[in-house]
Amino acid sequence: xxxxxxxxxxxxxxxxxxxxxxxxxxxxxxxxxxxxxxxxxxxxxxxxxxxxxxxxxxxxxxxxxxxxxxxxxxxxxxxxxxxxxxxxxxxxxxxxxxxxxxxxxxxxxxxxxxxxxxxxxxxxxxxxxxxxxxxxxxxxxxxxxxxxxxxxxxxxxxxxxxxxxxxxxxxxxxxxxxxxxxxxxxxxxxxxx
Amino acid sequence: xxxxxxxxxxxxxxxxxxxxxxxxxxxxxxxxxxxxxxxxxxxxxxxxxxxxxxxxxxxxxxxxxxxxxxxxxxxxxxxxxxxxxxxxxxxxxxxxxxxxxxxxxxxxxxxxxxxxxxxxxxxxxxxxxxxxxxxxxxxxxxxxxxxxxxxxxxxxxxxxxxxxxxxxxxxxxxxxxxxxxxxxxxxxxxxxx
DNA sequence: CACGTCATGTCACTCCGTGTCATCACTAGA
DNA sequence: TCTAGTGATGACACGGAGTGACATGACGTG
Numbered sequence: 001x002x003x004x005x006x007x008x009x010x011x012x013x014x015x016x017x018x019x020x021x022x023x024x025x026x027x028x029x030x031x032x033x034x035x036x037x038x039x040x041x042x043x044x045x046x047x048x049x050x051x052x053x054x055x056x057x058x059x060x061x062x063x064x065x066x067x068x069x070x071x072x073x074x075x076x077x078x079x080x081x082x083x084x085x086x087x088x089x090x091x092x093x094x095x096x097x098x099x100x101x102x103x104x105x106x107x108x109x110x111x112x113x114x115x116x117x118x119x120x121x122x123x124x125x126x127x128x129x130x131x132x133x134x135x136x137x138x139x140x141x142x143x144x145x146x147x148x149x150x151x152x153x154x155x156x157x158x159x160x161x162x163x164x165x166x167x168x169x170x171x172x173x174x175x176x177x178x179x180x181x182x183x184x185x186x187x188x189x190x191x192x193x
Numbered sequence: 194x195x196x197x198x199x200x201x202x203x204x205x206x207x208x209x210x211x212x213x214x215x216x217x218x219x220x221x222x223x224x225x226x227x228x229x230x231x232x233x234x235x236x237x238x239x240x241x242x243x244x245x246x247x248x249x250x251x252x253x254x255x256x257x258x259x260x261x262x263x264x265x266x267x268x269x270x271x272x273x274x275x276x277x278x279x280x281x282x283x284x285x286x287x288x289x290x291x292x293x294x295x296x297x298x299x300x301x302x303x304x305x306x307x308x309x310x311x312x313x314x315x316x317x318x319x320x321x322x323x324x325x326x327x328x329x330x331x332x333x334x335x336x337x338x339x340x341x342x343x344x345x346x347x348x349x350x351x352x353x354x355x356x357x358x359x360x361x362x363x364x365x366x367x368x369x370x371x372x373x374x375x376x377x378x379x380x381x382x383x384x385x386x
Numbered sequence: 387c388a389c390g391t392c393a394t395g396t397c398a399c400t401c402c403g404t405g406t407c408a409t410c411a412c413t414a415g416a
Numbered sequence: 417t418c419t420a421g422t423g424a425t426g427a428c429a430c431g432g433a434g435t436g437a438c439a440t441g442a443c444g445t446g
Contacts, residue, residue, distance in 0.1 A: 201393085201394090232395090233396080235394075235395070235396080235397095236394055236395075239393080239394080
């Protein structure tokens with residue numbers, strides 16, 4: 001399997017992260033990253049489709065995993081309960097407890113419009129996978145799509161809050177709170193007027 | 194004001210759309226677009242920050258307009274009602290009745306990953322503007338963020354369905370239906386089990 | 387009619403990303 | 417031990433995106 005240094009991908013990822021933190025994303029060139037990892041320009045693009053992707057390859061398997069979670073969910077007709085179960089389980093399993101790393105990574109992503117767009121793309125991929133899972137369970141297109149989007153939105157925002165929070169609350173807490181907020185909104189509708 | 198042909202931007206936009214439809218987005222070069230519009234490469238980038246943006250400049254004022262809509266909304270404490278009002282009003286006012294044009298445009302966007310990401314970026318910009326409007330009205334961060342995301346998601350998906358629908362139903366119909374789906378989900382939670 | 391302004395043109399340049407072929411370590415098999 | 421094959425990397429060339437700096441030329445103003 002590994003004839004050269006077998007850590008090629010990892011070496012490129014850490015080299016990239018370091019350089020992005022030192023000089024900024026836009027100011028870092030791909031040849032610089034490759035050089036720090038003792039590789040060449042061409043090799044970088046064999047492992048990552050573009051310069052942005054080097055920050056996102058960690059979540060490559062999220063779509064499959066979320067599909068697995070939904071498949072393995074306890075049987076219920078309650079779609080909202082299924083959403084709660086799904087995001088909660090994902091929150092418990094997807095994210096290692098390295099908040100400081102995520103904070104650095106987010107800082108880089110927020111610093112560049114292109115990275116922000118790529119991040120949104122990943123979020124959309126996740127939503128698509130969730131939707132596919134719901135469709136598989138027999139929910140109709142409309143329900144599956146909306147439930148998936150709500151899930152993805154709640155999760156994405158929760159990660160943001162979790163990163164900024166220093167109380168030690170787990171990610172699940174923030175996801176649930178987001179879903180509860182939406183639910184409360186929808187339930188209160190038509191009540192006050 | 195106009196010394197040359199005064200339609201520079203519009204000429205570039207139509208030239209780009211035509212070429213994208215003829216040869217595909219990736220296969221079309223910026224010099225080609227500029228040439229068809231009888232302009233130069235450099236002028237293209239003075240009007241659009243990159244090749245993708247030429248397909249999106251039409252919605253540049255959406256964020257301001259949505260903020261205006263929320264500011265001018267009838268007073269209510271019912272956030273969900275406010276969401277309904279906002280997306281409904283936006284649906285009525287933002288989109289001209291050129292479904293065929295939107296269909297072509299969407300076909301191009303769906304054909305290229307980069308364009309899809311840019312599209313998601315625009316959706317996020319819209320969500321941010323909506324959130325700002327809600328914050329302005331005094332809602333807390335959590336509520337404002339979730340309500341804004343729900344609004345943006347409902348709108349984005351509604352446009353998709355509206356484009357594909359041939360019954361002549363107006364865009365508002367699909368937005369409302371999306372919101373109703375979410376509301377029904379949230380209200381039914383805990384009912385069936 | 388001289389002047390300033392502003393959109394466009396011209397030119398040169400860096401960097402991203404790709405196609406193509408060469409290299410070289412390791413493995414399998416005789 | 418030799419040899420052929422495999423697969424990851426290196427070397428090289430190239431097109432296209434996007435930018436900076438300066439030139440041009442039409443228009444309004446005094």
